[in-house]
Amino acid sequence: MPAPLKVALLGCGVVGTQVARRLVEHADELASRVGTRVELVGIAVRDVTVPREDVTGTPLADLLTADADALVDGADVVVELMGGIEPARTLILRAIQGGASVVTANKALLAQDGPALYAAADAAGVDLYFEAAVAGAIPIVRPVRESLAGDQVQRVLGIVNGTTNYVLDRMTTEGLELDQAVKEAQSLGYAEADPSADVDGYDAAAKAAILASLAFHTRVSLDDVAREGIGAVTADDVAWAQRTGHVIKLLAIAERNTHAGVAGIQVRVHPALVPADHPLAGVHGAFNAVFVEAEAAGELMFYGRGAGGAPTSSAVLGDLVSVARHRVLGGRGPVESSYAALPVLPADAARTKFQVRLDVADRPGVLAQVAARLADQDVSIEAVRQTAARVVEDDGADVAVARLLITTHAAPESALTATVAALTQLDAVRDVVSVLRVEGA
Numbered sequence: 327m328p329a330p331l332k333v334a335l336l337g338c339g340v341v342g343t344q345v346a347r348r349l350v351e352h353a354d355e356l357a358s359r360v361g362t363r364v365e366l367v368g369i370a371v372r373d374v375t376v377p378r379e380d381v382t383g384t385p386l387a388d389l390l391t392a393d394a395d396a397l398v399d400g401a402d403v404v405v406e407l408m409g410g411i412e413p414a415r416t417l418i419l420r421a422i423q424g425g426a427s428v429v430t431a432n433k434a435l436l437a438q439d440g441p442a443l444y445a446a447a448d449a450a451g452v453d454l455y456f457e458a459a460v461a462g463a464i465p466i467v468r469p470v471r472e473s474l475a476g477d478q479v480q481r482v483l484g485i486v487n488g489t490t491n492y493v494l495d496r497m498t499t500e501g502l503e504l505d506q507a508v509k510e511a512q513s514l515g516y517a518e519a520d521p522s523a524d525v526d527g528y529d530a531a532a533k534a535a536i537l538a539s540l541a542f543h544t545r546v547s548l549d550d551v552a553r554e555g556i557g558a559v560t561a562d563d564v565a566w567a568q569r570t571g572h573v574i575k576l577l578a579i580a581e582r583n584t585h586a587g588v589a590g591i592q593v594r595v596h597p598a599l600v601p602a603d604h605p606l607a608g609v610h611g612a613f614n615a616v617f618v619e620a621e622a623a624g625e626l627m628f629y630g631r632g633a634g635g636a637p638t639s640s641a642v643l644g645d646l647v648s649v650a651r652h653r654v655l656g657g658r659g660p661v662e663s664s665y666a667a668l669p670v671l672p673a674d675a676a677r678t679k680f681q682v683r684l685d686v687a688d689r690p691g692v693l694a695q696v697a698a699r700l701a702d703q704d705v706s707i708e709a710v711r712q713t714a715a716r717v718v719e720d721d722g723a724d725v726a727v728a729r730l731l732i733t734t735h736a737a738p739e740s741a742l743t744a745t746v747a748a749l750t751q752l753d754a755v756r757d758v759v760s761v762l763r764v765e766g767a
Contacts, residue, residue: 330363331650334401334426336370336394336417337408341431341458343380344639345405345646350385359647361654367401370394370408370417399424403649405642406430415439422446422454427649429642431458437532437548440539444662453652453659455645460533461486461614463637464630465644470540470618471660478621479541481581483765486533488612488632489517489524490556490576494597495610497564498573504559516612516633526555530578530595537616538580538593543666546580546593552673554596563760566683566731570711572599573607577765582668585675592671596763599681604766617766674740679708679764681733682742684749685757688715688726692754696730699748703741709733727756733764 335346349356349366357363366389374390381387391397394417398404404421406428408414414432421428423446430436436443436459447454457467461484470479485491492514493507502510508525511517523529531551538546556576567574576597583592600607605627609615614632619625631637652658686692693710700707713729734742742761749755 327357328362328654330365331360331402331653332365332367332400333646334368334370334397334404334421335366336398336404336406336414338369338371338378338381338390339407339409340635341638341642342369342407343378343386344635345407345642346386346389347380348639348643356643356647360650362650364646364650368397370397395420398426401426402653403427403429403646405646406432407642409434411435411438415443418443419446422450422452425450425452427453427455427653429455429645429649431456431638431642433459433529433532433536434548437535440536441545441662441664448661451658453649455649455659456536457645458638458641460536461616461628462488462630462632462634463640464614464616464628464632465641466537466616466628467540469626469628470537471663474541474618474620474623475660475663477623479618480621481619482537482541482579482616483606483619484533484537484578484616485575485606485609485614486537486578486616486632487524487530487576488614489521490527490530491609491614491632492516492612493525494556494559494564494574494576497559497561498568501561501565503561504556525557527553527576527595530576534578534580534593534595537578538591539664541580541618542582542591542668543663544591544668544670545664546591546670550593550670552594552596552676556597559597560760563762566760567599567762570599570681570731570733571602572764573602574598574762575600575606575609577606579765583671583675583677585671588669588671590669590671592673592676594673594676598763598765600766606766674738674743676739677736678739679734679736679767680742681731681760681762681764682746682749683759683761684730684732684755685727685759686730687754687756688728689754693730695752695754696732696749699752700732700734700745702748703737703745705737705741705745706735707732708735729759
C-alpha cells in the first residue's frame, strides 16, 4: 500500500465527533476503499481543556490540539467542520495553498466565498468537496454536479432545513403555535438557543445559493437569494392550509425564468402552500427533501435526514473517500462550473399562485370591489371561498365580518404586492390576514 494519508479534522462538535469516531473504528474498511490507510492525525479545537462528553476518556482525546495551523500544514486532506466564516476560511485557504484536498460542510462560507475557494483549489490542483453542506446525509450535491451534468435543470424545489420542517410539521399535526413548536425543537436539539438562522431562513438561503450555483452553472451568492422565514406563520395559517388541501413548508426554490425579455434564474426561500398530494408535502419531522426537474431526466426527488451527527458524517466520509482515492490513484473531482453566467433576476420576477385571506365587511358588492382591485393588476382569480359571517364590535356597534380566501392564477410577485397594497385601501377590507404563495401545484 502507498503511505497512509494524513487527515486533519477542524472542529469537534456533533458532526466532527462522529466523523472522528468512524475514521478510527472503520479504519480497515476505509483503507480497502481508498487504497491506503487514512490516518486521523489531529482534531483542532479552540480549547483543549473543555470537557467533551463523547471524547473525554477515549483515544480521540489524545488527538485534540489548539494549533490548527500546524495541523493543517501537516495534512494531506483537511476536513472542516467548525462552521462560520472565520477562521474556517483562512484555514481552508491555507490547506489548499499547502496542497491538501478539502472536505467541508460549511454552507455559510460556500454561499459567501465559494468562488474564491473554488478558484484556489483549481489553481492548486486539489479537490474541494462539500456534499454535507446541503441537506445532511442526502446525496444531492453530487447528483446535481455530476449525474445531471449532461442535462439541463429547469427547477430545484427543496425542503433543506430540518428545524423549520420539524416546527411546521408539529404546527400541522398538533396545532401548536410557532413559539411552542420552536421551544419543542430546541428541547430535542433540532434548534439552537438562538433559532434565528433557521426560523428567519438564512440557513436555507445559503443552501439555495449553493444548489442554484451547481444546477445552473452560474455563480449565486447568499445576497442573490430573496429570503423570507417562517416567523409570521400562525396556527391559523396552518389550519387554513389544511382546509384547502395544502401543507405549509419552508421551500428553497431555484428556477429558470424570463423577466423583461431577459432569460436568467430566480432564487428564493419562503414559506409556501404545497398541495397535499405533492411528494414534498409528505416530508415530516426534521427530514429534508429536494425535488429536481430536468429537461431529459424529468422529475427526481432526493429524501432523507437533513441533519444530525451520524447522518451528516455519512456525507462527509463519502467525500473523504473520494478525495483520498484521487490522492492515491490520481485524477481530480469536478471543478466549479460557472460558464453559463446567467443573470440572477430580481425577486419580483417570480411568477407563482397565491392565496390571500381577507377579513371584509359582510355586505353586497364587496367581492366585486376586491375582484376589481385584482383585475387592475392583471391578477386573475382561480377560486374564492367565504366563511359564514361573524359579528364583531367596532366603535360600540356590531359589525358583520366575513373571511374571504382568494386563490389566484400565477402572477408576478410585483403584481401581487401592488394588489395587496390596493386592497388595504378599500373601506370594506378590515384586514389582509395572510398572503401565502402556492408552489408545486
